Amino acid sequence: MxxxxxxxxxxxxxxxxxxxxxxxxxxxxxxxxxxxxxxxxxxxxSTNMYGLRQAILNVSLPPKESWFNMGLWEKEGLTYHQACVALVNAVANYMKLGRRTKILDVGYGCGDSCFHFADAYECDVTGITLETQQWENAASRLQEQWQPLSDRMTLLQGNANDISSSMAGKQFDHIVCIDAAVHFGTKWDFFRDALPLLVPNGTIGLYDLVFPQPLNELSPFTQAIISWLCVKLHVSLEHCITITAYEEKLKALGYIDVSIQRLPNKxxxxxxxxxxxxxxxxxxxxxxxxxxxxxxxxxxxxxxxxxxxxREWVYPVLVTGRRPDSKTAIAGEPNSS
Incomplete structure (x- = not known):
């Protein structure tokens, strides 16, 4: 009925x-x-007396990994953990991330990308994330699971759109942001504030989303679908731009060697x-x-x-850009004119 x-x-x-x-x-x-x-x-x-209820007693909790990105599924049979690591490594390789360098990881979730950079790349990592529960989870896991890495890791809670204040006086060889920038109030403010935090010739690298054509050029139906998806995924419509527009915005902010590579949707x-x-x-x-x-x-x-x-309504992409050398003044630095 x-x-x-x-x-x-x-x-x-x-x-x-x-x-x-x-x-x-x-x-x-x-x-x-x-x-x-x-x-x-x-x-x-039909069920037996107990069925498979014992499964809940045999699951290891809390889980050792707590990844939360879209992953890169280039091979069959990957676990979620493996796909997430593959996406992080793809960003790292695309931006030519150096080993034993200083990294700022923005929007790190529960810390898995930070742990990976500190462990696999032997980097000194500073992470900043907005959500209190995720920050607390990451800090707890650092002490319980990743204690040997604690001397080269700093996990902070803060807003990506205010890193000029929270990271004042600090500089990094690399800044990474994996599957998080689409949720920022405006990622263009983030890019602007991130540039002075890079050392001369330092690089920024992201996994992000772009669109095949400007939103206002799409059919009303497609516009409605994308607008609905943006609301559900907490994505600002301001971020719905093409690869060309994305590159132009980064160059206008002062980045050089800007490059964006599309990944297959599948x-x-x-x-x-x-x-x-x-x-x-x-x-x-x-x-x-x-x-x-x-x-x-x-x-x-x-x-x-x-x-x-x-459907090719949105493209997943790798993004990288570089800060100019020390001869070029950067807006926002104390010594810039």
Missing amino acids: KLLLYASLLPVIATVTSGFLKYVLLYLHAVGLAWILIQRTELSV NVFGGLANYMQEQQRRCIDSGLGLSINNRIFLTGAGSVYRLLGR
Whole structure:
């Protein structure tokens, strides 16, 4: 009866609504219908006294890794951890990150990229992130899991759009920002403030998103979809620019040797979508189960990433730029005119 009542909403949505609202409601209806079918399937399966409930007792918590980027899925069979490391290494290689150098990692999440730079690249790492819970998690893991690296790591809480204050008087060989700049209030202020923090000839490197053409040149339907995605992903519409416009903005701010390389959509969005689907299946098959919120997250986000993997509405890219040598004055430095 519940399924029948819910399904009866479909013709109502199709006839009463129109435009972008219609597409959103149809999408949400499909997700809800899938959820009801999943629940019915699970309830119809006979169970033993205990089933696989012991799975929850055998999972190591907290997890040793807590990565949270889109990953780079160039090979089959990668774990999420491996794909995330591959994306970090791709940024590092693209910007020619040096070993045993000083790094500022902006938007580091729970610290995994910082730990990786300090361990694999033997760098002195300063990290800054906005979210209190992630900062506390990273600081705790540094003491419990990564204590040998603590003498060359500093994990801070702060706003990327205010690094000129939080990092006053400091300079770094490299500044990295992996899968975070799209969430800044305006990443152009971040780029402006980051330049004086680089040593002469120091480099900045990012994983970021760009668009194939200006937003106002897209069809109304595509504009509506992208605007909706930006709201859901907490992305400012100000960041919806092309590769050419991105390069011009960085050069106008004073960066040289600016370069942007596009990654295949299927190797980022498509790979993540596939992994989300498989991970949901693994959790259910192992007996762990999933909460409603986590199922909606994996199903909903996975559907969005699968769509982005097939449609070229947005491009995943690697970005790098360099600060000019010491002969060139940089706006924002105390000794600049």
